[in-house]
Amino acid sequence: MQTIDNFNFAGKKAIVRVDFNVPTKEGKVTDDTRIKGALPTLKKILADGGAVIMMSHMGKPKGKVDMKKSLSQIVSAVSAALGVDVKFAADCANADKEAAALKMGEALLLENLRFYAEEEGKPVDIEKEDPAYEEAKKAMKSKQKDFAKKLASYADCYVMDAFGTAHRKHASTAVIADYFDANNKMLGYLMEKEVKAVDAVLSDIKRPFTAIMGGSKVSTKIGIIENLLGKVDNLILCGGMTYTFAKAMGGKVGNSICEEDKLDVALDVMKKAKENGVNLVLGTDSVIAKDAVDWDTMSFKAGGQTKVAAATDIPEGWEGLDAGPESQKAFAAAIKGAKTILWNGPAGVFEIEEFTAGSRAIGAAIAEATKNGAFSLIGGGDSVACVNKFGLADQVSYISTGGGALLEAIEGKVLPGIAAIKGE
Numbered sequence: 001m002q003t004i005d006n007f008n009f010a011g012k013k014a015i016v017r018v019d020f021n022v023p024t025k026e027g028k029v030t031d032d033t034r035i036k037g038a039l040p041t042l043k044k045i046l047a048d049g050g051a052v053i054m055m056s057h058m059g060k061p062k063g064k065v066d067m068k069k070s071l072s073q074i075v076s077a078v079s080a081a082l083g084v085d086v087k088f089a090a091d092c093a094n095a096d097k098e099a100a101a102l103k104m105g106e107a108l109l110l111e112n113l114r115f116y117a118e119e120e121g122k123p124v125d126i127e128k129e130d131p132a133y134e135e136a137k138k139a140m141k142s143k144q145k146d147f148a149k150k151l152a153s154y155a156d157c158y159v160m161d162a163f164g165t166a167h168r169k170h171a172s173t174a175v176i177a178d179y180f181d182a183n184n185k186m187l188g189y190l191m192e193k194e195v196k197a198v199d200a201v202l203s204d205i206k207r208p209f210t211a212i213m214g215g216s217k218v219s220t221k222i223g224i225i226e227n228l229l230g231k232v233d234n235l236i237l238c239g240g241m242t243y244t245f246a247k248a249m250g251g252k253v254g255n256s257i258c259e260e261d262k263l264d265v266a267l268d269v270m271k272k273a274k275e276n277g278v279n280l281v282l283g284t285d286s287v288i289a290k291d292a293v294d295w296d297t298m299s300f301k302a303g304g305q306t307k308v309a310a311a312t313d314i315p316e317g318w319e320g321l322d323a324g325p326e327s328q329k330a331f332a333a334a335i336k337g338a339k340t341i342l343w344n345g346p347a348g349v350f351e352i353e354e355f356t357a358g359s360r361a362i363g364a365a366i367a368e369a370t371k372n373g374a375f376s377l378i379g380g381g382d383s384v385a386c387v388n389k390f391g392l393a394d395q396v397s398y399i400s401t402g403g404g405a406l407l408e409a410i411e412g413k414v415l416p417g418i419a420a421i422k423g424e
């Protein structure tokens with residue numbers, strides 16, 4: 001497989017799939033972490049004497065032009081980060097002129113790929129139930145190939161460096177690779193780093209291995225939870241998931257988030273944990289609240305009440321929104337002795353200060369374990385936001401730019417973005 005380190009970009013135009021899906025407010029980039037993440041690859045291409053064509057999606061415009069999601073908003077931020085005046089092509093599927101005019105040492109950014117439905121390769125404006133859907137899907141797959149071929153035509157080589165979308169078989173993340181020979185396609189530095197971090201928790205596991213899975217629902221995480229049961233020594237399940245388990249055990253969960261149709265799944269997880277000798281750590285107590293959250297603004301309502309209760313004994317009208325002190329202690333104990341740590345998903349509604357204690361306790365224990373030599377991998381937007389919010393970003397081993405991609409990689413799935421480069 002070609003590597004970016006071995007490739008000399010001198011005299012070459014490289015088309016790079018970056019992840020510039022950055023947050024913006026009033027046309028300004030509010031967090032440029034993802035832009036910074038792409039810099040090592042972009043700078044290597046320019047330093048070699050090549051030219052760079054950057055392509056990305058932003059948001060979910062669903063195949064339609066939506067100027068609120070235009071990448072034109074980020075041109076000045078990318079220029080500042082890269083130290084080069086970045087040019088802009090306002091139509092990613094008709095950028096022949098801009099690409100041809102690009103000189104070595106220059107950089108061009110293409111408009112949001114998802115302004116074209118071809119990027120994701122899914123038909124729009126037609127329901128899945130529609131009898132014509134399958135036909136439309138087939139037609140779209142063929143259009144997706146044409147779109148990918150067009151993007152490929154702008155450049156001499158292709159670099160895939162968008163880990164966050166590597167689990168999707170989109171035109172720019174995978175299909176495009178078919179239009180370059182094996183010597184002219186490669187992963188970028190960010191991808192290489194992410195793959196190495198995943199490897200540390202997949203193949204080179206130092207034990208004990210503690211995984212912490214939080215967030216709102218069991219249903220979206222069950223694949224990775226089942227997979228982790230075969231790998232970890234300790235599995236902490238926290239956040240909203242706590243209450244599906246509490247209910248499954250016959251507890252009362254009041255108004256807490258609970259997936260009634262997943263009670264058997266929860267019992268099965270508990271059974272498998274026992275069979276595999278995994279120490280399953282569930283929250284035993286919760287910070288519960290009554291009429292305390294304004295869910296529209298994600299803020300604490302004036303006059304809202306909170307107290308601590310057993311996670312299996314929450315009164316009607318109250319809901320569990322964070323891990324209680326006893327749970328926090330149990331979580332910390334399972335984390336502190338670990339040598340490999342994976343954290344995905346918060347232990348409570350961390351967006352609101354009153355419900356951050358559980359996630360804070362987890363973050364602090366991870367920082368301590370890392371100081372004592374553990375490898376800690378944090379992934380998924382919300383856990384990364386927690387680590388940043390608590391000022392712990394430089395006290396963990398690796399913060400992944402991927403959410404879904406990271407979990408799929410850890411499940412052992414081959415990511416289409418990587419398979420396409422490897423020619424699989």
Ligand code: AMP
Nearest residue numbers: 215216217239240320321345348349350
């Ligand atoms: P996910 O996208 O599944 O990782 O879930 C992240 C979201 O879960 C965050 O927005 C949290 O506010 C939310 N969350 C965490 N704990 C709870 C809880 N006990 N009840 C409701 N939402 C929660």
